[in-house]
Amino acid sequence: MSEDGSSVNPWWYSGDDAEPADGTGESPEDRPEAGEGEETTVDWGELLSGAVRMVDWATSAVMAPHSEHADPAEHPQCIVCRGILLVSSQVPGSGGRAPSETVRRASSDIRWIPIVDDDGTA
Amino acid sequence: MSRLILLTGPGGAGTSTVARATLEAAREEGAAAELVDVAREAGAGAIDLATSTIGRLFGALGAxxxxxxxxxxLPEVRLLGALLRASDLMAEVDAVVVDAGPLTAAADLVQVPQSVERLLDAALTPTLAMWRSSDGDDVGFGALSDARRAIVRLRRILQGPDTSIRLVVPATLDGAAAARHGVSVFTVLGVAVEGIVLNRFPKGSEDWPRQVRREAESALDDLASAADGVPVWKSTSRVRAVPKGRSVLGPLGGLPGLSEAALAVAAAEESYAVELPLAARARATARVGVTPEALVVEYDGWYRWLELPAVLRRCEPLPARRRPAGLRLEFRPDPDVWMGGAAS
Known part of the structure; x- marks a missing residue:
């Protein structure tokens, strides 16, 4: 439960004490199984509705809090920040781990050499 | 091997006239010779280049x-187009005479292959080599490699022993100064300068004001003593493309262009030394620098990149010394590199 009392669990997470998602109060074991020869149909409307609810949950529980995380390293509990840290540590030069000496290229700038006359004057 | 003779000079010095005289003299000697006028032929050459190499390159990239x-x-495309025309002609004739126009335009012409070569070197990365289309085809690397090969060929022709520049300047003190400047520019860029034509030199039999005659003689004296040994000859109302008694196809001597071969490394007690030959003007005002792979010489805004000998890549440069024939560069072994970092 979050601080404001609303659940942050995704819609598909039942937990130990959650009611079935359809709100009938019946457990899956109590439901009659489809009889032999009876076709199992896909309820596309239900699937679409589930997808919409998943996006809603991700937005409210993951993306909205993450939007205030300026430095991923300060929010190890945030799944998005953890992902960013994981990726950046794998890619040299991407802001995570420093590139190794073998990866770093030497500066290609020209180093001008001072010139002096044979008597030592510049 | 065919000769490539470039002629250049300040605007109005008579470069085109001397270029035509050079062409005629070569033909009179029995040589098959052709003239390439950069200003006129650059456009057509650019279209040839765009149709072939650039078109193929962009096609490979999916443009x-x-x-x-x-x-x-685009000026660089025009210059490369003109150079490709000249190099194509070299395969067919004994000599190609190039009217390269004003000094600055000619320096651009000479510099553009090495500049493009460096850009292509930077672009030809392992990442590009591995970049494949969904069909597994090479995307760009092969076409860029072919373009680089063509550019390197042009650069080698320009800096090779069969190419030289002849400077055409008016017989004035300003003309002499322009010639000395030109000798430094083109030798730094790696092209041999084999002659200076003092054009429109007042003939004794002609009615020239005394001041004009005196200045022309002064210009001749100036160049005879301070043109780094480059042959100087007079061209009067009778245009002379070459000193009397010499073949117009040369070689006439002069000053060779700066090359990697000049970077002979000599080991001293605790350092390595390189004598860098430079013409007088460049000796006085050129800068030298290093990158991890190259020795860079800059003179009056023109840059030459010479491959740094491997031993010097592990060294730190010491202050260079100005010598009568150029610069003496010294490099001290870098303990951080030679000792595998143990000394740091």
Whole structure:
């Protein structure tokens, strides 16, 4: 439960004490199984509705809090920040781990050499 | 091997006239010779280049079709187009005479292959080599490699022993100064300068004001003593493309262009030394620098990149010394590199 009392669990997470998602109060074991020869149909409307609810949950529980995380390293509990840290540590030069000496290229700038006359004057 | 003779000089010095005289003299000697006028032929050469190499390159990268004429406005494409024309002609004749126009335009002409070569070197990365289309085809690397090969060929022709520049300047003190400047520019860029034509030199039999005659003689004296040994000859109302008694195809001597071969490394007690030959003007004002792979010489805004000998890549440069024939560069072994970092 979050601080404001609303659940942050995704819609598909039942937990130990959650009611079935359809709100009938019946457990899956109590439901009659489809009889032999009876076709199992896909309820596309239900699937679409589930997808919409998943996006809603991700937005409210993951993306909205993450939007205030300026430095991923300060929010190890945030799944998005953890992902960013994981990726950046794998890619040299991407802001995570420093590139190794073998990866770093030497500066290609020209180093001008001072010139002096044979008597030592510049 | 065919000769490539470039002629250049300040605007109005008579470069085109001497170029035509050079062409005629070569033909009179029995040589098959052709003239390439950069100003006139650069546009057509650019279209040839855009149709072939650039078109193929952009096609390989998946670009939309573009008329070849769209490239003509780019100066580098025009210059490369003119050089390709000249190099193609070299395969057919004994000598190609190039009217390269004003000094600055000619220096651009000479410099553009090495500049493009460096850009292509930077672009030809392992990442590009591994970049494949969904069909597994090479995307760009092969076409860029071919373009680089063509550019390197042009650069080698320009800096090779069969190419030289002849400077055409008016017989004035300003003309002499322009010639000395030109000797430094072109030798730094790696092209041999084998002659200076003092054009429109007042003939004794002609009615020239005394001041004009005196200045022309002063210009001749100036160049005889301070043109780094480059042959100087007078061209009067009778245009003379070459000193009397010499073949117009040369070689006439003069000053060779700066090359990697000049970077002979000598080991001293605790350092390595390189004598860098430079013409007088460059000796006085050129800068030298290093990158991890190259020795860079800059003179009056023109840059030459010479491959740094391997031993010097592990060294730190010491202050260079100005010597009568150029610069003496010294390099001290870098303990951080030679000792594998143990000394740091």
């Amino acid at each position: 939309d079709g573009l008329p070849a004429q769209a490239w003509v406005a």
